[in-house]
Amino acid sequence: MISKKQKEAVTINLDGKEVEVPAGVNLIEAAALHGKEIPHYCYHPQLSVAGNCRMCLVEMGTPMRDRGSGEPILEEDGSPKIGWVPKPVIGCATDVIPGMHVKTDSETVLDCRESIMEFLLVNHPLDCPICDQAGECRLQEFATDYGRGYSRYEERKNVKPKRTRLGPRVTLDDERCILCSRCIRFCQEVADDDVLGFVDRGSFSTLTCFPGRELSNNYSLNTVDLCPVGALTSSDFRFKMRVWFLKETPSICPESSAGCNTLVSSREGEIYRITPRRNDLVNDSWMPDSGRSLYKEVRSEDRLTKPRTDGQDCSLEDAIGAAVAALSVGQVGIVGSCRSSLEEQFLANQLAKGIKAQKFLRGHFGDDDGILLSSDRTPNLRGTLLSGFASAYPKDNLSSLALALKKGNLDALVVMGEDLFESKVDADSINGIPIIFLGTHENATSQLAKVVLPTLTSFEKSGSFVNRNFFLQAFRQSVPGPAGLLPDIQLLSRLLNELVEESFQGSDLDEIWEDMARPASSPLKSLCFSDLKKGCVQLDGSKWASLPFVEKKALHYKPASPKAAKSS
Amino acid sequence: MIKKKTPRERRIILKHADDPNYSNRIQCYQREGGYKMLSRALKMKPEEIGEEVLKSGVRGRGGAGFPAGMKWKFLDRKSGKPIYLICNADESEPGTFKDRQIIYKDPHQLIEGMMIAAYAIQAKQAFIYIRAEFFEGARILEQAIDEAKKKAFCGNDILGSGYSCDLVVHRGAGAYICGEETGLIESLEGKRPNPRIKPPYFPAVLGLYQCPTIVNNVETLCNVKHIMEMGGDEFAKIGKPNNTGTRIWCVSGQVRNPGYFEFECGALTLGEMIFDVCGGLMPGRSLKAVIPGGSSAKVLRADERFSGKLKDGTEFDWGIEDIPLDFDGPMAAGSMSGSGGIIVMDDTVDVVQAMANINAFYAHESCGQCTPCREGCLWMRKITKRMCAGDAREEDADLLLSVANQIEGRTICAFGEAAAWPTQSFVSKFRDDFIEKAKTGKPEAKEPLQLI
Ligand SMILES: Cc1cc2nc3c(=O)[nH]c(=O)nc-3n(C[C@H](O)[C@H](O)[C@H](O)COP(=O)(O)O)c2cc1C
Ligand code: SF4
Numbered sequence A: 001m002i003s004k005k006q007k008e009a010v011t012i013n014l015d016g017k018e019v020e021v022p023a024g025v026n027l028i029e030a031a032a033l034h035g036k037e038i039p040h041y042c043y044h045p046q047l048s049v050a051g052n053c054r055m056c057l058v059e060m061g062t063p064m065r066d067r068g069s070g071e072p073i074l075e076e077d078g079s080p081k082i083g084w085v086p087k088p089v090i091g092c093a094t095d096v097i098p099g100m101h102v103k104t105d106s107e108t109v110l111d112c113r114e115s116i117m118e119f120l121l122v123n124h125p126l127d128c129p130i131c132d133q134a135g136e137c138r139l140q141e142f143a144t145d146y147g148r149g150y151s152r153y154e155e156r157k158n159v160k161p162k163r164t165r166l167g168p169r170v171t172l173d174d175e176r177c178i179l180c181s182r183c184i185r186f187c188q189e190v191a192d193d194d195v196l197g198f199v200d201r202g203s204f205s206t207l208t209c210f211p212g213r214e215l216s217n218n219y220s221l222n223t224v225d226l227c228p229v230g231a232l233t234s235s236d237f238r239f240k241m242r243v244w245f246l247k248e249t250p251s252i253c254p255e256s257s258a259g260c261n262t263l264v265s266s267r268e269g270e271i272y273r274i275t276p277r278r279n280d281l282v283n284d285s286w287m288p289d290s291g292r293s294l295y296k297e298v299r300s301e302d303r304l305t306k307p308r309t310d311g312q313d314c315s316l317e318d319a320i321g322a323a324v325a326a327l328s329v330g331q332v333g334i335v336g337s338c339r340s341s342l343e344e345q346f347l348a349n350q351l352a353k354g355i356k357a358q359k360f361l362r363g364h365f366g367d368d369d370g371i372l373l374s375s376d377r378t379p380n381l382r383g384t385l386l387s388g389f390a391s392a393y394p395k396d397n398l399s400s401l402a403l404a405l406k407k408g409n410l411d412a413l414v415v416m417g418e419d420l421f422e423s424k425v426d427a428d429s430i431n432g433i434p435i436i437f438l439g440t441h442e443n444a445t446s447q448l449a450k451v452v453l454p455t456l457t458s459f460e461k462s463g464s465f466v467n468r469n470f471f472l473q474a475f476r477q478s479v480p481g482p483a484g485l486l487p488d489i490q491l492l493s494r495l496l497n498e499l500v501e502e503s504f505q506g507s508d509l510d511e512i513w514e515d516m517a518r519p520a521s522s523p524l525k526s527l528c529f530s531d532l533k534k535g536c537v538q539l540d541g542s543k544w545a546s547l548p549f550v551e552k553k554a555l556h557y558k559p560a561s562p563k564a565a566k567s568s
Numbered sequence B: 001m002i003k004k005k006t007p008r009e010r011r012i013i014l015k016h017a018d019d020p021n022y023s024n025r026i027q028c029y030q031r032e033g034g035y036k037m038l039s040r041a042l043k044m045k046p047e048e049i050g051e052e053v054l055k056s057g058v059r060g061r062g063g064a065g066f067p068a069g070m071k072w073k074f075l076d077r078k079s080g081k082p083i084y085l086i087c088n089a090d091e092s093e094p095g096t097f098k099d100r101q102i103i104y105k106d107p108h109q110l111i112e113g114m115m116i117a118a119y120a121i122q123a124k125q126a127f128i129y130i131r132a133e134f135f136e137g138a139r140i141l142e143q144a145i146d147e148a149k150k151k152a153f154c155g156n157d158i159l160g161s162g163y164s165c166d167l168v169v170h171r172g173a174g175a176y177i178c179g180e181e182t183g184l185i186e187s188l189e190g191k192r193p194n195p196r197i198k199p200p201y202f203p204a205v206l207g208l209y210q211c212p213t214i215v216n217n218v219e220t221l222c223n224v225k226h227i228m229e230m231g232g233d234e235f236a237k238i239g240k241p242n243n244t245g246t247r248i249w250c251v252s253g254q255v256r257n258p259g260y261f262e263f264e265c266g267a268l269t270l271g272e273m274i275f276d277v278c279g280g281l282m283p284g285r286s287l288k289a290v291i292p293g294g295s296s297a298k299v300l301r302a303d304e305r306f307s308g309k310l311k312d313g314t315e316f317d318w319g320i321e322d323i324p325l326d327f328d329g330p331m332a333a334g335s336m337s338g339s340g341g342i343i344v345m346d347d348t349v350d351v352v353q354a355m356a357n358i359n360a361f362y363a364h365e366s367c368g369q370c371t372p373c374r375e376g377c378l379w380m381r382k383i384t385k386r387m388c389a390g391d392a393r394e395e396d397a398d399l400l401l402s403v404a405n406q407i408e409g410r411t412i413c414a415f416g417e418a419a420a421w422p423t424q425s426f427v428s429k430f431r432d433d434f435i436e437k438a439k440t441g442k443p444e445a446k447e448p449l450q451l452i
């Protein structure tokens, strides 16, 4: 596990109580560590500090010192005399200093909050009944918690554009914008695509895109998450669902080896949106737009929902039976997948061992955006190494399988989702060999397969992936899979138990983990699946440091230099 | 009774400004001894110049009155980053028109002052950030810089000293907030002039391009030349302790002879300025109110009494006419001398309308970055506009005060105070006028126009 750098602690006085906080944090973070909320809009822990909303105003003072001698000045009772700053200060831009006194609940502070809430609301349209943000809106929350509860505003409200298309995926309601500039800073600082800015001044300031540009980068939807109000909305999610009906399940984005932590929001078995989940070691609070639409694959037309043998729909039992029969004779080849979970890869490897099958694997590679879409477009390539399924770095094709087929070395194939014919395998070279296809979506290989065992998407099952930094991270089932299907690990353990004598493989995640962690040499030693609930765990990947991993330098990721790897 | 003598102007900065035989060309400036000080200064050690400026006690003429020598001391010289000097020529505070006189009539004085200052702080590059509306001023300055460069008074290897510092004119973006020093810096960097948060962005440490930067007003920088000519100690004898040098006061409003006047600090009172120097009010009028330091300064009511103790311990009890015109006088009276813009209002002025006018300015000029100023300024403007349109309510006075109180002290930059102080002072000092508006302000109901 990565040990958090131990920061020095300093003592401050928070609302009359001496508390310890790490050196260098600001007052918002310091107070939060001790259960005190300093409400804020513009501050975001992973963006630069703008200090513009003024919601986080608090009172601050420091121990006074004599100008001449530098000696602390004391009160009559011997306690240090505090020099209070005459004006309230913003908590987001004020870092803790030893001995500092902070008031977060004084009359002045409460008045500041009331007045900021009033100011934020005077020109706000308050169209909560039709606003997507309602239910997760900071303006609503803080108005309830810190507002005055009545309005003194008699004048007409400002009118601004209500429906600006900022880009293909983001729609802006300028009237709701509280001008916190989070979205602008995000585009500048994280997405590296400086397209947003304010025009006009004062209360007429309006968020917009630079002329001729649009907010179309692959991170644009993060601005929607960041926006504390309903100004930026996802064109996809807009008006689809009230957020309080949604169930949120923690998950991991399967798009690439970056392993973004996500929340999958669903209602009654249907997914409505995917949003990033904060993990400061992996993805901060962001994820690519492309990963957010992956849930659409769950209900796509080419989804495999029915088991098949020889092109005919059949029962799952019949399909398993046919698969067992086909795999019981001759030399079997297993084409694993970097998209399978660690547990699935472990079982596939057990199966390969048990029936002495040959193993094949390919990678899927693309361009690296240097942020959170890595060039390894699979979530679990490193899992294939850790599970023992693979020991070499895969190519982007299955040429070794093509060679084995040409030589006529194989009598049956198990294929985990891959399409052989997009992987440099000739259709002719199959030459009637039975293919047992386990996968979620139709492809040329599934169409040719003797047996099709439909499996579940990562939204419909639980398991774990190992990301580019060897962080082991769990994802959990958000929605049920298609009726009658089994999770991949159950299918694999069935095959294993039926094909291998004396195999009693359990198909429960905890049982599989017991098996995975048992060998003394296992990199997963002393871990169990429920450990992952608490957060990600970094595994020791030094053994593979010399492999030619394709990922480029990116957010929270540095490629191990090949030289360093060799010498170690 | 002996009639008191009208105090005489003492023109140092504006010495040549209105001389018919003087132009803004370099020949005139040199004829009068211009640029001699620069060549002497370049032979001194930079720190020595800083010392003289510190000794002179000269306070900033841009509004806040911060001692220039001290500001220079705060400069972060250890960072190893280049140092910049910026002349703030954005002059946009309503009621202020002094920097314009210098720029239009004696630009070389500013250039010489700047180059001495630049050398003193070892600036790598100097800028004059000039208000967008001063088209002609920018042209004059550019011409003057051209002339000065040809004679090696600025630019490369100034007067063969080995010290180089380029000077460029940057035209502003047409907004009042560009005059706030951190807003100015953002604007100079090519961005919206959103003022920066302090801490951490104190210009002397993290200014232009995050490098140490000194921002000084036009008049302040001109003073540097005179300080060096006289010596800091000698300069400090002009005016009063803590209020050294002269100040250019801009008088506008309802006086007979408005204009700009340069006096030693404390040489005259507000009464002498209005009634002697500016020829008093129009016949039959009486004084109602004076804003002593540009529209941001708190208004003074003609019949107010101001009493208390000055910093040096002397007690005072002034009427409005007794307020000494320096830095500390208007401050002691609860207002400020700000940018030196004295706005005089007689009894024909409707203070609610005056307030509405000021509020319109601040609502228009707020950069819109921080919540209290952005929303508060427009709200105040909407209220006073409505009051003037005949829809005043008695509770508006309290509401205005409350809104202003919710702005003051809670914003990113001092614009918040600049916008809140007028309202706070107008409403509390002329409360009756605001209440009265609610009673009399309703225009007579007109017969609806028959359309058919
Ligand atoms: C809203 C606002 C507007 C300002 N406008 C000007 C201006 O137009 N000219 C100026 O010299 N200073 C202006 N200032 C003051 C500057 O921020 C800065 O203090 C000054 O330029 C420093 O110069 P000095 O020390 O020589 O006075 C303004 C300040 C504020 C808060
Ligand atoms: S942004 Fe919040 S307060 Fe505003 S309309 Fe939407 S839900 Fe309501």
Ligand code: SF4
Pocket (backbone or CB within 6 Å): A176, A177, A178, A179, A180, A181, A182, A183, A184, A207, A223, A226, A227, A228, A229, A231, A232
């Ligand atoms: S759109 Fe949202 S995030 Fe962007 S400035 Fe407005 S309120 Fe802030």
Ligand code: SF4
Pocket (backbone or CB within 6 Å): B177, B194, B195, B365, B366, B367, B368, B369, B370, B371, B373, B374, B411, B412, B413, B414, B415, B416
């Ligand atoms: S106080 Fe006004 S002018 Fe200054 S930063 Fe805030 S909004 Fe802008």
Ligand code: FES
Pocket (backbone or CB within 6 Å): A039, A040, A041, A042, A043, A050, A051, A052, A053, A054, A055, A056, A057, A090, A091, A092, A093
């Ligand atoms: S959070 Fe907005 S000013 Fe601090």
